[in-house]
Amino acid sequence: MSSGIRTPVTVLGLGLMGSAIAKTFLAAGHPTTVWNRTAAKADALVEIGAKDAASVTEAVGAAPLIVVSLLDDDAVAKVLSAAGPALRGKVLVNLTSSTPEQSRARAEWADVHGVSYVDGAVMAVPQGLGTPDALLLYSGSESGYRTAEPALKALSEKGTYLGADHGRAAAFDAALVSVFWLSLFGVSMGIALAEAEGIRGSELVPFTPALIGLMPGLMAQTAAQVEADHYPADDTTISSAYEAFTTLRTIFAHHGIDTGVLDASGDVFRRALDSGYGADGLGRLVPVLGGGR
Known part of the structure; x- marks a missing residue:
């Protein structure tokens, strides 16, 4: 799979x-074979040059690099089991969302079956693949990753190998995506509050870049404090952040907006305060969340 060859x-x-x-992959010139349990989903890809395999075994036999993107780990297990010995000697890159434990278990299965296994996390929306903004993270077999890397560059030039621990990409994914999901609730709550005050959500948009x-600075500062186990304010x-937080909750409650997300966050603040950390910086919330001191 050298950079001068378009890897099937x-x-x-x-x-x-x-x-x-x-x-x-097709747009980058890679001969691409596809398989899906519902065969009709391949039709649009066949029209632009893909080869539709009639079975998982046929699909796996068509290329040295196998990329998997299924619903969940259970689906991956079933499909790989159906492929059987045809996978031996292949490089398998699994881009299905999974837990770190599932990724490590899948790697053990792959090792038994003679497969070079790479676990990956797609930090992009589907339409972002192949663009400068796409980011993919990989971990697991380094030799497998280096073999597949030239082809994987089609998906993301910023693809990053994180190490031999097969669960590392999934762990990075979970940690980073947690920021996204809680931000989604923040966006939803912010617009709900704006609407309740007669403000269109679109009126907030010009001010969001500042927030x-x-x-990035907050994450860097928090990470540094946690790694040093030192939490200067x-x-x-x-204490002062909690006062501002309770004022915010009061505003939401006044409008009858669901405060469940805020209440859960308030519990973390109160645990920190009850533990005597009121004078510490916000980085102290990390070990409180983790059940530590």
């Missing part, structure tokens, strides 16, 4: 992400 690729699973993966721009204390 097989894509197993043609949901939104799997279809986007196949399209991106979003604070996030350089910007604010937990």
Whole structure:
């Protein structure tokens, strides 16, 4: 799979992400074989040059690089089991969302079956694949990753190998995506409050870059405090932040907006305060969340 050769690729699973993966490989000139349990999902890809395999075994036999994008780990287990010995000697890159434990268990299965296994996390929406903004994270077999890397560059030039621990990409994914999911609730709550005050959500948009721009610095500062186990209140204390937080909750409650997300966060603040950390910086919330001191 050298950089001078367009590596044949097989894509197993043609949901939104799997279809986007196949399209991106095709656009980059890679001979691409596809398979999906519902065969009709392959039709649009066949029209643009993909080969539709009649079975998982046929699909796996068509290429040295197998990329999997299925619903969950159970689906991956069933499909790989159906492939059987045809997988031996292949490089398998699993881009299905999974837990770190599932990724490590899948790697053990792959080792028994003679497969070079790479676990991956797609930090992009399907339409973002192949663009400069796409980011994919990989961990597991380094030799497998290096072999597949030239082809994987079609999906993301910023693809990053994180190490031999097969669960590492899934762990990075979970940690980073947690920021996204809680931000989604923040966006939803912010617009709900704006609407309750007679403000259109679109009126908030010009002011959001200033807030979003604070996030990289906040993450860097928090990570540094946790790694040093030292929590100076350089910007604010937990006590003062909690006072501002309770005011915010009061505003939401006044409008009858669901405060469940805020209440859960308030419980973390109160645990920190009850433990005597009111004068510490906000980084102290990390070990409180983790059940530590």
